[in-house]
Every structure is written in structure tokens, then in C-alpha cells.
Amino acid sequence: MRAYYYDNVEVSQTPPAITQSTTANVAPSVQRHRGRAAAAADVVAIPTPSKATASIGDQRLPHDSGRDLAAADLEKLGVLYYRLPDVSGVDELASQRGYRNRDEITVSPEKMGAVYEDKVKSFFHEHLHEDEEIRYIRDGRGYFDVRSKGDDWVRIQLEKDDLIILPAGIYHRFTTDADNYIQAMRLFKDEPKWTPLNRAPELDSNEHRQGYVSQFLK
Ligand code: KMT
Ligand code: NI
Numbered sequence: 001m002r003a004y005y006y007d008n009v010e011v012s013q014t015p016p017a018i019t020q021s022t023t024a025n026v027a028p029s030v031q032r033h034r035g036r037a038a039a040a041a042d043v044v045a046i047p048t049p050s051k052a053t054a055s056i057g058d059q060r061l062p063h064d065s066g067r068d069l070a071a072a073d074l075e076k077l078g079v080l081y082y083r084l085p086d087v088s089g090v091d092e093l094a095s096q097r098g099y100r101n102r103d104e105i106t107v108s109p110e111k112m113g114a115v116y117e118d119k120v121k122s123f124f125h126e127h128l129h130e131d132e133e134i135r136y137i138r139d140g141r142g143y144f145d146v147r148s149k150g151d152d153w154v155r156i157q158l159e160k161d162d163l164i165i166l167p168a169g170i171y172h173r174f175t176t177d178a179d180n181y182i183q184a185m186r187l188f189k190d191e192p193k194w195t196p197l198n199r200a201p202e203l204d205s206n207e208h209r210q211g212y213v214s215q216f217l218k
Contacts, residue, residue, distance in 0.1 A: 001081055004155055006152070008063065062155075074156070090187075099189055107123075128171050131194075144173075145172060145173045169213070
């Protein structure tokens with residue numbers, strides 16, 4: 001696990017100068033399919049000035065501002081992190097919290113086929129849930145982004161044996177990284193309640209959102 005502020009914070013305040021790059025005029029959808037080898041070059045690729053604040057490169061690139069956060073900082077946001085090299089640790093945590101069910105999801109073009117791109121886009125739409133979201137990474141890598149107290153994005157990079165608990169009511173989003181592959185165990189109590197509620201002013205009055213705000217953002 002590594003947590004850091006997402007680089008859009010600086011970018012949105014000061015639109016960057018256009019950087020010359022071989023990938024500068026290639027659509028993000030094309031860049032994505034180039035995979036990991038092209039990723040480093042794509043970091044500096046900025047399609048057009050007008051799009052500078054909307055989409056600087058691909059969501060699957062690191063977007064690393066270099067400003068790190070510790071696990072203790074995540075805890076202040078209600079986000080709990082565990083490194084569990086053995087699944088027995090997950091069993092223990094699950095029984096402590098009353099999680100009796102689990103399944104596994106693989107997010108990759110091979111596994112999901114034609115819907116992969118749409119799925120990844122929908123995971124990346126900012127949302128909250130009315131229950132905790134617990135994910136235990138079994139293989140591959142991915143990023144969970146959560147909102148800081150100041151409403152900036154904090155990017156949490158997860159890999160095999162990382163387990164994360166996002167509290168009910170926190171605004172977040174998920175994406176695979178440039179390798180386009182992650183396998184994760186999803187823990188749930190009875191019926192999975194993962195309905196994403198997309199960020200909107202109306203959610204300010206949602207009881208689960210209010211519970212989160214009063215416990216962690218005040
Ligand atoms: C979610 O809710 O965003 C997901 O389940 C994403 C895949 S699990 C790493
Ligand atoms: Ni979610």
C-alpha cells in the first residue's frame with residue numbers, strides 16, 4: 001500500500017504548459033491500449049490546453065504528486081488498511097465485523113470482455129455507499145481514490161495481500177492501473193449492498209453521508 005495526494009490538485013490550480021510528446025495527440029482510449037510500456041511517456045502527454053483540467057492523461061496512470069500520506073492519515077478519514085499475507089487474517093477480521101459472505105472479482109479485459117472499458121469508467125465515477133466497502137487484493141494492482149478533509153483526492157495504491165475498508169458515506173472511486181488487471185475478494189454481510197450513489201448535493205442529507213461527515217470531517 002502506498003497513499004499519496006493525486007496530482008490533479010496542483011494541475012487544476014495551475015494549468016500546465018503543453019509538453020511535447022509522441023503521445024500528445026493520441027486519444028486517451030488509444031493510449032490505454034498501449035499498456036505499461038507506454039505509461040511513462042503518457043504521463044507528460046497533455047492532449048489539448050482546453051482539456052487540461054478535465055482529463056490529464058489516463059486515470060490508470062499513477063498521478064503521483066509525491067506528497068505521501070501514512071496509514072494513520074487514512075485512519076483519520078475512517079479508511080482502515082491491513083496487510084494480510086494469510087487468508088486466516090481475513091477470516092478473523094470478517095468474523096469480528098460480522099461479514100459472513102465473500103466473492104471474488106477479476107477486473108481485466110480478458111475476464112470482462114467488451115464491457116471492461118465501461119466497467120472501469122463506472123468504478124471511477126465518484127460515489128459513496130451506505131455500507132462499508134471491504135476489498136482484499138489477491139493479485140494485480142489498483143487504485144482507490146478517497147476524498148481528503150479538504151476535498152482533494154488521496155490515491156491509495158493496493159497490491160496482493162492488501163485489505164482496505166472504506167467507511168460508509170465516504171466519497172471514493174476505483175481504477176485499475178496501466179496493467180489493466182486486478183483480482184479482489186469482496187466481503188459482504190448478507191446481500192451485497194454496493195449500490196453506488198453518485199456524488200450530488202442531494203446526498204448531503206443522506207443519513208450515511210451525514211454520519212460519515214460528523215464522525216470524520218468535522
Ligand atoms: C468497486 O466497488 O469499486 C470494486 O469492486 C472495484 C473492483 S475491486 C478492486
Ligand atoms: Ni465503491
